[in-house]
Amino acid sequence: MGKNRKSIVVTVIGRDEVGIVAKIATALADNNINIIDINQKILGDEIFAMTLLADRANSSLSLPEITARLKEPVKHMSLNVTVQDAEVFQYMHRV
């Protein structure tokens, strides 16, 4: 992880539709949050699951604010968006 990076993990889970990645990526860009890595797949036949690592060092928004900005463009879709400090995953999955 870069020195001054403030990493967050964005998780989007729900019914697959056209344009989810685009909408989330645009919202991140609009708020000066830099995508570091993206994983996206369709689970089973229709469940969309995306996990995304991003850097929010250049954004002054709080995590609840970021969550709200990401939810806004996909609010008419059946999706669950969560944003967490990446440290949680570091703690839980790395010894």
Place this chain on the structure above:
Amino acid sequence: MKFSNEEILETIGMIAEGKLDIRTVTLGISLLDCSDPDPKACARKVREKILARGEKLSDKADFVANEYGLPIVNKRISLTPLSLVVPVADPAAFLEVARAVDQAGEEIGVNFVGGYTAMIQKGETAIDQALIAAMPEMLASTQRFCASVVLATTRAGINMDGCFTMGRIIRDIAARTADQDGIGCAKLVLFANPVEDNPFMAGAFYGAGESESAILVGVSGPGVIRRAIENLGPAADLGQVAEAIKKSAFKITRAGELVGKEMARQLGVSFGNLDLSLAPTPAEGDSVGQVLETMGLAMPGAPGSTAALMMLNDAVKKGGLFASSSVGGLSGAFIPVSEDASMIEAAKVGAITIEKLEAMTSVCSVGLDMIAVPGATSAETLAAIIADEMAIGCANHKTTAVRIIPAPGKDIGDFVHFGGLLGEAPVMAVSRISADNFVRRGGRIPAPLQSLKN
């Protein structure tokens, strides 16, 4: 990517489906500098200290919960035992200070405050007697201040006079809160070998050996453990089940460690400890009883329950100890009857009895917890039940506790409803065989032998 999709989705699943949460972030506050023979001055000092130390607790907990996406269910305060703070043997003085504590707790937005505590394992001082005398009125007239009394330790033995006194006090508390099924008793815990850094209510107090102020974290997640066992399928042997529990406990504990460190940093206090207890709530899927069911018991209380619970409790500790350098508190599985959906069901159909619960408490903390018994149960019988539980703690060098509610006007099979986290419970049967003459002897049961342990 630094983390795989599977890892991230596992954590998200633990929170969403396994109900992984931080059960409580408890701020311990020393009141040793608030002592004053003038009750009004003492109450003012205590109130000011709680407000000064605790005013940011709720906001910071909400902030940390948002940052990590980990729900923090309860914010609480634990205090130095009040018997060490109020230096006058006057029940009115204890009431005055207790009301100030209750009000301060409300102002800073915590749902429980612990520390209305006396330690009488070897005998009572006049101050202890005043604290205990004021206890029924205190519990009936305040909302959130919880009481505890230490009745036994491995080194001191069991104060049987104290057990009998508390049997009478419990009946008094129940009578004074009869309109709410005796809810006052749900805020009183009687201990053998208590720990001084327990974050869980109602038995939390902040020991005299602790620092000025510290964050104590109780993690939970019986739902996460249950899912991990479910994923193994019915063919897995118990060694494999233990391994799965350990791995889950590790992850749960890491989440607690992160939250505890961050809370301590945010509040500028030390990180006291992380309590590894598995604590249920009445919510669906958040049940320790269900973990036992997933292990293969039809219901908690079935033969095998003690063995299953020993394994569960041990595996949680083994996984958790590696995940945090600050493990402390009670660190054992809780099996409160009224706060666990599966335990409630088992008590309702008679699968679990007080006697079986007693056996189960010899391998896990914390004791006979949130048990409703007939309102007609005598003080002598309550004292004898308490003494039995104290004996298990004394002989096994462990914490045991009793939180028992003789529900006024209710009998076996009736229900008591406390609401919220305290839940509801069927009134359980109590043995009708008398222990009256044993209890009335009073005195102290000497400390058990520490050697020749065969």
